[in-house]
Amino acid sequence: MVTKKRRLIGAGVIGISAIAALAIVGIVAAVTGTIVAGGWSTLSWEFLTAAPSEGMTAGGIFPAIVGTVFLVVMMSIAGVPIGTVTAIYLCEYAGTRSVLARGIRFAVNTLAGVPAIVFGLFGLGFFIQFVGGGIDRALTGGAELRWAQPNILWASLTMALLTLPVVIISVEEAIKTVPQDLRAASLALGATKWQTIRRVVIPNSLTGIMTGGILAVSRGAGEVAPILFTGAAYFLPHLPTALSDQFMELGYHIYIMSTQSTDVDATRGIQYATTLVLLLLTFLLNFSAIYLRSRIRARQQRS
Amino acid sequence: MTTGPLPLQPKISTSTLSVLYGAKAAVKNVSLDIPANKVTAFIGPSGCGKSTFLRSFNRMNDLIEGAHIEGSVRIDGVDIYDRGIDVVELRKRVGMIFQRSNPFPKSIYDNIAYGPRVNGIRDRKRLDEIVESALRRSAIWDEVKDDLGKSALALSGGQQQRLCIARALAVDPSVLLMDEPASALDPTATGKIEELIYELKDRYTIVIVTHNMQQAARVSDLTAFFYLGELVEFDETRKIFTAPSHRQTEEYITGRFG
Numbered sequence: 001m002v003t004k005k006r007r008l009i010g011a012g013v014i015g016i017s018a019i020a021a022l023a024i025v026g027i028v029a030a031v032t033g034t035i036v037a038g039g040w041s042t043l044s045w046e047f048l049t050a051a052p053s054e055g056m057t058a059g060g061i062f063p064a065i066v067g068t069v070f071l072v073v074m075m076s077i078a079g080v081p082i083g084t085v086t087a088i089y090l091c092e093y094a095g096t097r098s099v100l101a102r103g104i105r106f107a108v109n110t111l112a113g114v115p116a117i118v119f120g121l122f123g124l125g126f127f128i129q130f131v132g133g134g135i136d137r138a139l140t141g142g143a144e145l146r147w148a149q150p151n152i153l154w155a156s157l158t159m160a161l162l163t164l165p166v167v168i169i170s171v172e173e174a175i176k177t178v179p180q181d182l183r184a185a186s187l188a189l190g191a192t193k194w195q196t197i198r199r200v201v202i203p204n205s206l207t208g209i210m211t212g213g214i215l216a217v218s219r220g221a222g223e224v225a226p227i228l229f230t231g232a233a234y235f236l237p238h239l240p241t242a243l244s245d246q247f248m249e250l251g252y253h254i255y256i257m258s259t260q261s262t263d264v265d266a267t268r269g270i271q272y273a274t275t276l277v278l279l280l281l282t283f284l285l286n287f288s289a290i291y292l293r294s295r296i297r298a299r300q301q302r303s
Numbered sequence: 304m305t306t307g308p309l310p311l312q313p314k315i316s317t318s319t320l321s322v323l324y325g326a327k328a329a330v331k332n333v334s335l336d337i338p339a340n341k342v343t344a345f346i347g348p349s350g351c352g353k354s355t356f357l358r359s360f361n362r363m364n365d366l367i368e369g370a371h372i373e374g375s376v377r378i379d380g381v382d383i384y385d386r387g388i389d390v391v392e393l394r395k396r397v398g399m400i401f402q403r404s405n406p407f408p409k410s411i412y413d414n415i416a417y418g419p420r421v422n423g424i425r426d427r428k429r430l431d432e433i434v435e436s437a438l439r440r441s442a443i444w445d446e447v448k449d450d451l452g453k454s455a456l457a458l459s460g461g462q463q464q465r466l467c468i469a470r471a472l473a474v475d476p477s478v479l480l481m482d483e484p485a486s487a488l489d490p491t492a493t494g495k496i497e498e499l500i501y502e503l504k505d506r507y508t509i510v511i512v513t514h515n516m517q518q519a520a521r522v523s524d525l526t527a528f529f530y531l532g533e534l535v536e537f538d539e540t541r542k543i544f545t546a547p548s549h550r551q552t553e554e555y556i557t558g559r560f561g
Binding site: 095096097179181182184185186187188189190191192195199200204 | 361363366368391392394395398399401403405406407408417418420421422467470471474
């Protein structure tokens with residue numbers, strides 16, 4: 001009697017787990033399937049290389065692709081070095097009981113949990129009004145509005161802040177995998193701490209630093225909220241040519257096409273295809289990060 | 304504490320040296336004079352403080368949080384824990400070979416050239432000379448001279464350890480500290496390392512920590528026996544292994560504990 005009940009519970013748990021697991025696979029399949037089905041027919045070479053036309057109900061998404069690329073490149077240039085240097089400080093210089101290091105770790109973890117929209121508002125308040133406003137006042141006495149408005153520079157910096165925790169955490173992981181033996185060998189040869197970091201620690205965690213960069217980019221490419229107020233444009237007939245220019249972006253483009261368009265039905269194909277492009281881009285970046293990470297793991301097992 | 308029968312000015316001299324991790328002493332009150340151009344072996348059971356003692360000679364213990372010393376260590380008469388001492392300079396003069404061979408994941412050439420390069424030597428010809436002479440002195444030149452560009456990790460364990468010795472020699476130290484350099488090697492590779500130690504003692508003061516008593520007997524001129532952080536006996540190796548003065552030493556050497 002009891003054994004039968006136990007067996008029933010066992011079977012029930014297995015069943016529920018299986019259903020839960022299948023549901024996840026199913027959801028991913030459904031989402032991907034819907035997007036591919038909806039966007040495939042619109043996707044073409046012209047779609048990727050042309051600008052939107054006819055009130056954004058036709059044409060392509062070229063400016064949004066370029067804007068996204070500019071954004072993530074500038075974001076990486078700003079964020080990856082700062083994140084790397086922070087991770088080096090935390091791993092190599094700060095002692096385990098350092099109050100400052102603990103403070104930084106706490107800040108990094110908090111930063112990782114802040115909603116993206118808050119970063120957007122911070123960017124608006126800090127970069128645009130405070131920094132940008134300050135620059136304008138210094139240059140023209142505030143007569144001309146140039147830097148105190150949304151642009152690609154402020155959007156990239158805001159995005160860099162958002163992705164900073166991702167970079168710091170993955171670079172830290174990579175630095176921790178550099179064997180202590182190698183640091184000892186270097187120091188015992190009369191190398192200074194900095195020489196050891198530059199010649200041993202950084203070269204041996206380069207793949208990790210790259211992984212951190214890629215993860216940051218894939219996180220950044222999928223976020224819209226931080227650039228909502230800091231630089232993304234509804235529609236621009238030209239590509240950004242200066243740091244003070246606004247830009248189009250894939251995620252933002254999807255958002256406005258589906259909520260702000262005058263004729264939502266006419267843009268449906270474009271919406272799907274844009275989503276597909278963004279999804280492919282993010283997948284591609286994530287896969288390269290996973291590939292790099294597996295190579296690091298393989299190297300660790302060898303040594 | 305017993306001091307050795309040494310008429311010459313010692314190369315390394317410790318005076319009432321204790322090494323503490325927090326409040327716990329790993330080495331207790333050791334005074335010892337190590338002569339130049341001899342091989343001195345430290346023996347004793349695991350955890351007796353012999354490696355910690357060795358690491359106090361190039362201040363590698365500084366890297367461990369909470370570690371500090373009491374007493375003094377003098378090398379060529381200079382207190383190496385003095386405030387004015389540059390640890391980086393000290394480590395150039397006092398090379399170290401570790402238990403696990405630890406070549407950098409670089410080419411053989413770049414491994415050897417690492418020390419000279421961090422010391423600011425850039426000239427390719429000068430580096431070539433240093434690399435060749437360090438490899439020759441470590442008796443590995445003939446085995447690797449045709450593949451200097453090959454990764455050091457492709458070498459066998461014994462070759463890697465001799466490469467690490469060559470890498471230490473390339474910065475031209477006067478003391479070589481060896482922390483169980485052959486404990487991970489097979490007998491043939493161990494034999495080569497021991498031969499090398501024998502050849503190197505003409506030019507260097509060598510201090511070797513070993514678990515292997517035959518090895519201590521084979522390679523060293525002087526032997527110090529440690530037990531529970533204290534120096535029990537220090538004398539000529541021949542005497543330690545034939546007629547030790549302390550019962551504990553004799554028991555350890557004859558394998559009754561350890």
